[in-house]
Amino acid sequence: MTLPCVEKHINSSIYQSLSLAVAVGLSSALLLGLNTITSPVIAQRVNEDKLAAIERVMPSSQYQNALLATEHPFVVNDQQYTVYNALDQQGQASGYVVQVSAKGYAGPINLIVGVDASLTILGVRVLSHSETPGLGDKIEIAKNPWVLSFNQKSLSNTSSKAWAVKKDGGEFDQFTGATITPRAVVNAVHQALSDLAVKQGVKA
Known part of the structure; x- marks a missing residue:
């Protein structure tokens, strides 16, 4: 009670x-x-x-430093990038890893690009996307080897005109029924290389 x-x-x-x-x-x-x-x-x-x-885009044998500790952003013409600097044993630049976002058919396509000191591509991979399954998702290495066509490409060995899908007169294949997706990736990778070259003062 x-x-x-x-x-x-x-x-x-x-x-x-x-x-x-x-x-x-x-x-x-x-x-x-x-x-x-x-x-x-x-x-x-x-x-x-x-x-x-x-x-996936920068072999550990390519650098001797703590790569994540070098993370820094930079912006060129409203395009945002995240960059990691790879250094050799002497502390000299041995390459760069760049994260960039492309505007795909169904939304942003987040990419990671690895290049050596001369800005020759070591690898490109798609981190995330919302492209159409069976069409645009062929940008994934697990679905199609298309993304490997960027390997060893650079601004010096590939002309500006060639940085496009074949439908637009370039060197890169497009996907049947999904040209927008590969076009967006090619343009984003090319632009990333161009902007990185300016930022690092690397002659193309």
Whole structure:
């Protein structure tokens, strides 16, 4: 049996507010504790994913530095890039890894491009996209080897006109029923090379 004075106290707005405040405080403390524990693990997983993506376009034998520590953004004509600098044992540039986004048919196509010091392409891979399955998704290496056609291409051995799909007079194949997707990727890779050459002062 609850005494009237106790029941009145329990039903009071002050008591309810204090109870809510204590509950919120305990929940916040618990979330903060979990975040403190899991944040380093999540950060490690993110770095592992980045390194795995980089390894596809920049072999570890190509550099001797902590590549992720060199991450920096740069912008050219509203086009945003993320760049990683690869360095040799003497600390000289041995290559670059560039992340760039292209405007595909169904949305952004996120790409990663690896080049050596002369800006010759070592590899290109698609990180994510929303292109049509069976058509535009052939930009994925798991679906089609098309993306390998960028290997060893550079601004010096491939003319500006050749940096296009064959339908537009260039050297790169297009996909039947999905020309927009490969065109977007070719244009983005070419533009990334051009902007990187200007930024790094590399003669094409």
